[in-house]
Amino acid sequence: MQPFPNHSESKPYVMNIEVLKSKIHRATIMQADLNYIGSIAIDEDLMDAANLIENEKVSIYNITNGERLDTYVIKGKRGSGIISLNGAAARKAAVGDKVIIVSYASMDFEAAKTFKPTIIFPDDHNKLSL
Numbered sequence: 001m002q003p004f005p006n007h008s009e010s011k012p013y014v015m016n017i018e019v020l021k022s023k024i025h026r027a028t029i030m031q032a033d034l035n036y037i038g039s040i041a042i043d044e045d046l047m048d049a050a051n052l053i054e055n056e057k058v059s060i061y062n063i064t065n066g067e068r069l070d071t072y073v074i075k076g077k078r079g080s081g082i083i084s085l086n087g088a089a090a091r092k093a094a095v096g097d098k099v100i101i102v103s104y105a106s107m108d109f110e111a112a113k114t115f116k117p118t119i120i121f122p123d124d125h126n127k128l129s130l
Helices: 044-050 087-092
Strands: 016-028 031-033 039-043 057-062 068-076 083-086 098-108 118-120
Touching (some): 083 087
Parallel strands (some): 016 118, 039 068
Antiparallel strands (some): 016 098, 039 083, 057 068, 057 098
């Protein structure tokens, strides 16, 4: 390990930073369920393609209205195209809104320099082109 730049001591340090891990760009909200306990349901096909797992923390950026929120992923029916904001988050989007869904990972600064995030671009029905 190297000393921290401009640091007066030569103690080793470990620096982790947050970097983009996964991104679903311009998904369409298909459902907003205020009475569900919470979270965002994502079609399992999209989860797999974006390298997301159940219960992973995600940030939702609503392109349509500018709202931003954090929640966690639950599995949506595979092949359904479902993107459903649930619970209180349902107030942050309407059916048809376009959103960006992202997750971040903490990693060593040097490893982060070469890390490549997984980014997918579903169509208007949340399907992926083959």
